[in-house]
Amino acid sequence: MSAPSSARTVLVTGAAKRLGREIALALAKDGWQVAVHYRDSLEDATKTVADCAQLAGASAAFRANLTNETAVRNLLPKVIQQFGRVDAIVNSASTFEHDTAASFTFATMDKHLRSNAGAAIILAQALHAHVTGRDGSASALARRPLGVVVNLLDQKLWNQNPDFFSYTLSKAALEAATTMLAMALSPQLRVVGVAPGLTLTSHLLSDKKFEALHQLSPLGRSSTPADVAATVKFAIDNQSITGTTLLVDGGQHLMKFERDFSLL
Numbered sequence: 179m180s181a182p183s184s185a186r187t188v189l190v191t192g193a194a195k196r197l198g199r200e201i202a203l204a205l206a207k208d209g210w211q212v213a214v215h216y217r218d219s220l221e222d223a224t225k226t227v228a229d230c231a232q233l234a235g236a237s238a239a240f241r242a243n244l245t246n247e248t249a250v251r252n253l254l255p256k257v258i259q260q261f262g263r264v265d266a267i268v269n270s271a272s273t274f275e276h277d278t279a280a281s282f283t284f285a286t287m288d289k290h291l292r293s294n295a296g297a298a299i300i301l302a303q304a305l306h307a308h309v310t311g312r313d314g315s316a317s318a319l320a321r322r323p324l325g326v327v328v329n330l331l332d333q334k335l336w337n338q339n340p341d342f343f344s345y346t347l348s349k350a351a352l353e354a355a356t357t358m359l360a361m362a363l364s365p366q367l368r369v370v371g372v373a374p375g376l377t378l379t380s381h382l383l384s385d386k387k388f389e390a391l392h393q394l395s396p397l398g399r400s401s402t403p404a405d406v407a408a409t410v411k412f413a414i415d416n417q418s419i420t421g422t423t424l425l426v427d428g429g430q431h432l433m434k435f436e437r438d439f440s441l442l
């Protein structure tokens with residue numbers, strides 16, 4: 179084991195880059211040891227680990243393809259073996275591939291549901307077993323909840339359009355799972371959703387179009403990566419929140435968009 183087992187440890191999935199990296203760094207700044215999950219982005223994951231380690235003293239990278247159930251089931255035990263304990267999981271990794279009601283197949287649904295909902299549920303199940311087995315003493319149980327899971331959702335669940343059909347279905351499943359897991363896994367675990375608005379651009383958008391779309395909200399700005407990371411940190415810290423979702427989107431969910439941002 180590379181670190182003292184008393185330090186708080188968080189697993190952040192999809193933490194090599196983009197929002198996952200921002201969340202990992204925000205938690206490291208707060209003293210958390212960060213397990214950086216990645217799939218393909220080894221180089222970026224290595225950089226996130228180095229940056230987190232500089233802030234918190236300990237960090238390590240863990241590879242897993244979240245569409246593979248065995249890989250998902252092996253992930254938390256590997257993190258526990260490395261750090262001695264896990265206290266929180268942030269499910270940020272996500273498949274985001276375009277399909278429509280016309281192009282939908284079982285294959286597109288399966289891929290999105292596995293990585294975006296199934297993996298998060300199995301990781302929550304594993305964290306519940308870990309904290310229950312680890313903190314069985316009366317004094318620890320008096321400090322319930324003992325662990326927390328934060329699921330990254332999307333404002334578009336409250337403002338639906340039919341683009342990215344399988345992605346949206348998978349996030350809807352994860353939102354329902356957030357409620358059900360909060361009920362099923364309490365009092366040991368809290369389970370909270372965080373739903374960003376348009377926060378980072380993609381290859382589908384020019385910088386100019388991204389800027390224009392980012393301003394398209396009641397507040398004149400959608401969320402920034404720092405806003406999302408701060409909300410995740412709040413969800414982790416606040417001991418009374420469970421089974422609900424915090425929308426951090428400048429109010430975009432209050433507006434109606436006929437298409438996904440990237441296709442407007």
Ligand SMILES: NC(=O)c1ccc[n+]([C@@H]2O[C@H](COP(=O)([O-])OP(=O)(O)OC[C@H]3O[C@@H](n4cnc5c(N)ncnc54)[C@H](OP(=O)(O)O)[C@@H]3O)[C@@H](O)[C@H]2O)c1
Nearest residue numbers: 192196197216217218219243244270271272330376377378
């Ligand atoms: N970005 C936004 O504006 C926005 C808006 C609303 C909601 N969200 C939500 O916020 C979260 C983070 O957004 P993001 O834009 O940072 O995500 P992203 O860039 O689309 O994906 C994050 C990471 O997910 C990993 N990933 C994808 N499929 C995987 C699989 N099968 N197994 C393991 N890892 C997999 C990839 O890791 P590797 O690169 O290592 O392969 C990728 O770097 C997502 O859940 C997203 O739905 C984001």
